[in-house]
Amino acid sequence: MVSAFVHGFILAFGLIIPLGPQNAFILSQGASRARWNHILPVVIAASLCDSVLILIAVLGVSVVVLSVPWVRIALMMGGVIFLLYFGWQTWHNHSNSEQGRNAVISESLSRQVGYTMAVSLLNPHAILDTIGVIGTSALAYTGNLKFAFVAACILNSWLWFVLLALTGRLMGRVQAVRVWMNRASAVIMWVSAIYLASGLFTR
Numbered sequence: 001m002v003s004a005f006v007h008g009f010i011l012a013f014g015l016i017i018p019l020g021p022q023n024a025f026i027l028s029q030g031a032s033r034a035r036w037n038h039i040l041p042v043v044i045a046a047s048l049c050d051s052v053l054i055l056i057a058v059l060g061v062s063v064v065v066l067s068v069p070w071v072r073i074a075l076m077m078g079g080v081i082f083l084l085y086f087g088w089q090t091w092h093n094h095s096n097s098e099q100g101r102n103a104v105i106s107e108s109l110s111r112q113v114g115y116t117m118a119v120s121l122l123n124p125h126a127i128l129d130t131i132g133v134i135g136t137s138a139l140a141y142t143g144n145l146k147f148a149f150v151a152a153c154i155l156n157s158w159l160w161f162v163l164l165a166l167t168g169r170l171m172g173r174v175q176a177v178r179v180w181m182n183r184a185s186a187v188i189m190w191v192s193a194i195y196l197a198s199g200l201f202t203r
Contacts, residue, residue: 001144001148002148004146004148004152005148005149005152008134008152009156011133011134011137011153012134013160015129015133015134016050016129016156020123020126020192021083021119021123021185021189021192022046022119022120024185024188024189025115025116025185025189026043026161026165026168027164027167027171028090028168028185029112029116029165029168030167030168030169030171031182032182036169039168042113042116042165043161045112045116045117045120046157047158047161049116049117049121049126050120050126050130050154050157051157051158053120053130054130054134054150054153054154054157055150055154057130057131058134058135058138058146058150060135075122075127076196076197078122079122079123079193080193080196082118082119083119083122083189083190083192083193083196084189084193086119086189087185087188087189087193090182090185090189091182091183091186123192134153137149138150
């Protein structure tokens with residue numbers, strides 16, 4: 001049981017480390033918000049979305065859904081549009097200034113959570129990782145061993161997003177760093193959108 005837990009934790013850690021759109025978003029949110037309780041809803045939403053994706057992949061539901069061509073195409077197109085739009089918005093984020101950073105605090109909770117869910121669930125890297133790697137690897141386990149494997153993957157996501165948000169908050173104390181993080185986050189989202197769009201023409 002311990003080996004299954006360790007396997008799940010190490011596997012999930014290796015998959016979540018690359019700086020994709022979701023990680024870049026959490027970092028920029030951590031840098032943009034002055035207080036931890038303003039970052040917490042973003043962390044919880046991202047962690048819950050990852051948990052749901054992992055559970056869906058392990059249960060095999062995602063494989064069935066994405067095997068329907070029009071569902072897959074619709075999800076990919078939605079992801080491209082969102083990543084392009086949110087990348088543009090992040091690039092022009094007014095939280096680069098101290099005045100703008102304070103204004104971000106007043107942003108509604110529903111909008112924060114909505115953006116976080118979108119960048120998490122429409123994230124091509126997260127979908128491919130959970131379905132192609134975690135879902136497949138979980139097939140090697142049954143019963144309590146599978147539970148330990150899945151629990152480790154989910155725990156890794158929660159710990160990682162907390163660490164990422166804290167890192168962004170520490171780095172965001174310097175205005176120049178906040179500007180750089182927002183621009184880098186936007187570029188990552190645009191590159192991900194191009195990558196996702198290319199999949200529409202190569203499959």
